[in-house]
Amino acid sequence: ETGVTQTPRHLVMGMTNKKSLKCEQHLGHNAMYWYKQSAKKPLELMFVYNFKEQTENNSVPSRFSPECPNSSHLFLHLHTLQPEDSALYLCASSHRDRSSYNEQFFGPGTRLTVL
């Protein structure tokens, strides 16, 4: 595997279900990100992890719970979601260095539908 991979690619869940999205980066990066991409809206940054520590939570509802066990893996745990949470969830990674600008490499995303 190369780059940033995400599983599953598609997920349909009910409002009472609990599911998890998985992201893995094979680039040796030290930062990982979750974004939400909805139609006709800018990409919304949800969470940032730097060296496994959460450095940003962009006012995301608690029904989204991130987990970063190591610098290569990132999870997004989902529970009691709402239909308006249906979107494409993108994971990205970068080599985060305060002295330079970091290109973010994106995975293909998980298309989530909440019924």
Place this chain on the structure above:
Amino acid sequence: QQQVKQSPQSLIVQKGGISIINCAYENTAFDYFPWYQQFPGKGPALLIAIRPDVSEKKEGRFTISFNKSAKQFSLHIMDSQPGDSATYFCAAQGGSEKLVFGKGTKLTVNP
């Protein structure tokens, strides 16, 4: 202040034509301006980026024009090809802060 405004929302161009997408920002702390390209079923990928110390950057058929005083930057795609059909996002970043994205432009290049 954190917004990046992108236009147009969609663009249809004939093969061989020039595609132009515009972005504007307010935050003067932004000093890195990348463009991302996204094909259906894929995540965004960095296409080209510019810093405000230059007014133009060209890579192949893709050119970024930057106007610091107007706080605007644009992407020009010369000799547009059907394979360029994708959604394009401009973004802006200041220092090590997060990337702020525009809403995207869906480009269709007709054969």
